[in-house]
Amino acid sequence: MNGWTGxxxxxxxxxxxxxxxxVSDAARRRYLGGRGLGVRLYADLCPVLTDPLAEENAxxxxxxxxxxxxxxxxxxxxxxxxxxxxxxxxxxxxxSFGAALKGAxxxxxxxxxxxxxxxxxxxxxxxxxVRDAAAFxxxxxxxxxxxxxxxxxxxxxxxxxxxxGENRVPFAAIMNDKDRAAGxxxxxxxxxxxxxxxxxxxxxxxxxxxxxxxxxxLASRVDRAVDKNPVTGKSLQVLGTxxxxxxxxxxGMYPTENFRRGVFNDAEGxxxxxxxxxxxxxxxxxFKCPIGCGRTTRTKDKHGEGPEYETVWAFGANLGISDLAxxxxxxxxxxxxxxxxxxxGGTLGCAMELAEAGAWPGGPRWGEAGKxxxxxxxxxxxxxxxxxxxxxSKRLAAKYGRPELAMQVKGMEIPAYDPRGAQGMAxxxxxxxxxxxxxxxxxxxxxxxxxPVFLDRFSTAGKAELVALFQDVSAVVDSAVLCRFLQFAVGxxxxxxxxxxxxxxxxxxxxxxxxxxxxxxxxxxxxxxAGFGRADDTLPPRFFNEEFQTGSSRHRRVRLEEMxxxxxxxxxxxxDGRPRPHTLAExxx
Amino acid sequence: xxxxxxxxxxxxxxxxxxxxxxxVPADDVTVLALLRLAEESAGRAFxxxxxxxxxxxxxxxxxxxxxxxxxxxxxxRTRVRAGDKVDLxxxxxxx
Numbered sequence: 001m002n003g004w005t006g007x008x009x010x011x012x013x014x015x016x017x018x019x020x021x022x023v024s025d026a027a028r029r030r031y032l033g034g035r036g037l038g039v040r041l042y043a044d045l046c047p048v049l050t051d052p053l054a055e056e057n058a059x060x061x062x063x064x065x066x067x068x069x070x071x072x073x074x075x076x077x078x079x080x081x082x083x084x085x086x087x088x089x090x091x092x093x094x095x096s097f098g099a100a101l102k103g104a105x106x107x108x109x110x111x112x113x114x115x116x117x118x119x120x121x122x123x124x125x126x127x128x129x130v131r132d133a134a135a136f137x138x139x140x141x142x143x144x145x146x147x148x149x150x151x152x153x154x155x156x157x158x159x160x161x162x163x164x165g166e167n168r169v170p171f172a173a174i175m176n177d178k179d180r181a182a183g184x185x186x187x188x189x190x191x192x193x194x195x196x197x198x199x200x201x202x203x204x205x206x207x208x209x210x211x212x213x214x215x216x217x218l219a220s221r222v223d224r225a226v227d228k229n230p231v232t233g234k235s236l237q238v239l240g241t242x243x244x245x246x247x248x249x250x251x252g253m254y255p256t257e258n259f260r261r262g263v264f265n266d267a268e269g270x271x272x273x274x275x276x277x278x279x280x281x282x283x284x285x286x287f288k289c290p291i292g293c294g295r296t297t298r299t300k301d302k303h304g305e306g307p308e309y310e311t312v313w314a315f316g317a318n319l320g321i322s323d324l325a326x327x328x329x330x331x332x333x334x335x336x337x338x339x340x341x342x343x344x345g346g347t348l349g350c351a352m353e354l355a356e357a358g359a360w361p362g363g364p365r366w367g368e369a370g371k372x373x374x375x376x377x378x379x380x381x382x383x384x385x386x387x388x389x390x391x392x393s394k395r396l397a398a399k400y401g402r403p404e405l406a407m408q409v410k411g412m413e414i415p416a417y418d419p420r421g422a423q424g425m426a427x428x429x430x431x432x433x434x435x436x437x438x439x440x441x442x443x444x445x446x447x448x449x450x451x452p453v454f455l456d457r458f459s460t461a462g463k464a465e466l467v468a469l470f471q472d473v474s475a476v477v478d479s480a481v482l483c484r485f486l487q488f489a490v491g492x493x494x495x496x497x498x499x500x501x502x503x504x505x506x507x508x509x510x511x512x513x514x515x516x517x518x519x520x521x522x523x524x525x526x527x528x529x530a531g532f533g534r535a536d537d538t539l540p541p542r543f544f545n546e547e548f549q550t551g552s553s554r555h556r557r558v559r560l561e562e563m564x565x566x567x568x569x570x571x572x573x574x575x576d577g578r579p580r581p582h583t584l585a586e587x588x589x
Numbered sequence: 590x591x592x593x594x595x596x597x598x599x600x601x602x603x604x605x606x607x608x609x610x611x612x613v614p615a616d617d618v619t620v621l622a623l624l625r626l627a628e629e630s631a632g633r634a635f636x637x638x639x640x641x642x643x644x645x646x647x648x649x650x651x652x653x654x655x656x657x658x659x660x661x662x663x664x665x666r667t668r669v670r671a672g673d674k675v676d677l678x679x680x681x682x683x684x
Binding site: 230231232234235236238239240241242243244246247250251252268272273293308309310438439442445448449450451452454456484485488551552 | 601
């Protein structure tokens with residue numbers, strides 16, 4: 001088979017059984033792989049709603065038809081029900097773990113059940129083995145990866161959890177290839193609940209290519225496009241993602257102290273430009289990636305990966321902290337212990353506002369840079385103040401009687417773009433299937449960065465169509481599976497061409513977009529079943545009621561109601577946000 | 590006496606120009622004219638980071654006059670006055 005290996009293995013850790021999961025050609029064409037096929041299989045494997053941490057919940061590690069082929073194709077999509085939000089969740093990670101799974105001969109791995117004691121899965125061309133992980137339980141993600149690589153003779157790519165996942169912190173990450181993270185949504189806690197410490201994969205089976213000559217030609221064209229593009233060919237390489245700090249701050253939408261202001265006075269001191277001058281050791285790259293947006297950095301005492309834009313913000317402006325070394329070290333701690341930096345920072349921001357308001361007198365205080373790394377460590381181990389921080393912002397704010405102070409959507413913390421500065425981004429957050437996330441539909445591209453065209457960020461006109469379109473394209477790229485940054489350089493037609501030369505299937509733009517629509521709608525169906533509807537497609541009241549007094553997003557509020565009905569209409573959903581029967585029929589759902 | 594416009598450089602352009610900003614003597618000029626004056630003041634060419642060969646704004650370039658993107662106004666013909674602040678960002682992206 002071209003593109004796919006055709007094999008998905010299901011391991012039941014409770015029963016100690018293994019079987020192949022049958023997937024039809026039609027299903028592959030309709031869902032591709034990665035996020036799309038993963039969500040489809042999840043819905044089939046868990047027809048009854050399950051607690052995310054229950055034995056019967058399924059956890060999937062998925063590759064796509066493009067995995068292991070063209071540039072940026074080493075990524076993995078992890079799919080399950082999120083313990084943070086209760087929604088369906090997929091979390092994407094870079095590195096080379098996806099390519100290693102494919103090289104071992106599988107498109108995906110499904111894990112169900114709970115092992116009676118800690119185990120890890122060793123995947124190679126000979127199959128899948130369940131191995132004892134007692135010696136690794138309690139170790140951090142770096143020690144675990146190092147140890148398992150040694151066991152595998154230095155060849156394996158390892159995805160694992162740290163103490164946070166073991167302790168089922170609902171925003172625990174899964175870390176692979178050192179510091180790449182399936183960060184958002186807490187799927188590391190799902191691994192922990194299964195007593196699954198890690199998955200170590202290796203293999204060198206080549207991917208069968210349908211049109212080798214076309215593949216070669218396309219690969220060099222994409223290479224040129226990425227190289228020529230000023231974002232992928234220059235800016236991301238030299239300055240990394242944190243180049244956005246100054247840009248978003250200059251637009252007055254850089255969330256400061258839990259989204260109370262849109263301008264951080266010391267943005268410059270935590271910018272990508274500053275990181276390049278101070279902490280940066282070298283750029284780092286994922287599998288077959290010429291962009292290399294990753295940052296390998298060092299402080300006086302430590303070294304590691306990051307911080308990237310979201311983390312600089314989450315531990316910086318969001319907490320009133322401008323100590324770049326402290327931010328970097330909190331990032332290293334999250335990587336080592338296995339925590340999502342955005343939710344960690346978002347929860348701390350909420351906690352600091354709770355403390356200032358007197359609702360949580362013992363809570364953390366703004367600007368306490370010296371305590372950052374300790375708070376991270378305490379959270380991963382659920383001890384001291386960390387026992388409370390490990391709740392995440394929604395549950396924490398509710399516990400202290402001020403639910404409105406949690407800057408979250410559907411339980412997931414909102415990232416580093418204040419929605420009052422970009423109405424399309426506001427709609428994107430509100431309608432995201434996994435909660436407050438910028439990766440479902442990155443409207444910052446047209447609304448701030450002018451890519452692919454410049455749009456008025458304060459206008460709501462046409463934003464409904466655009467958010468739906470961006471959500472669908474993102475679902476395609478996540479299902480293919482490639483890195484979203486390629487979208488700065490190439491469009492949907494190129495993704496269709498990639499699929500054609502690799503799989504031999506001619507999708508065409510329209511069919512490919514319908515794949516994205518199908519995936520997004522399927523996710524929505526799951527969320528509806530889990531009780532999410534119109535009332536949840538919203539934002540914290542701050543964004544509707546409070547205005548900034550300074551900066552270029554001052555005197556603005558989110559006007560969600562001007563867009564939401566249009567969005568549902570574009571999607572073919574009813575006024576409660578439920579897909580209409582004709583929409584389901586059209587998409588074959 | 591003519592006042593000045595505060596021009597700030599960010600991203601890759603900052604490396605090119607070698608400074609974070611300049612006060613450029615100018616009043617009531619277009620953004621394009623200001624950029625040429627800034628290039629003169631800096632003593633280093635940097636306009637190719639922002640403009641294409643036809644002197645149009647490169648895709649992804651951001652020029653803010655007092656925090657407002659000139660693409661939402663008159664583009665390179667937007668007027669700038671003494672005392673204004675102009676932020677220049679070469680094309681960038683992230684996530």
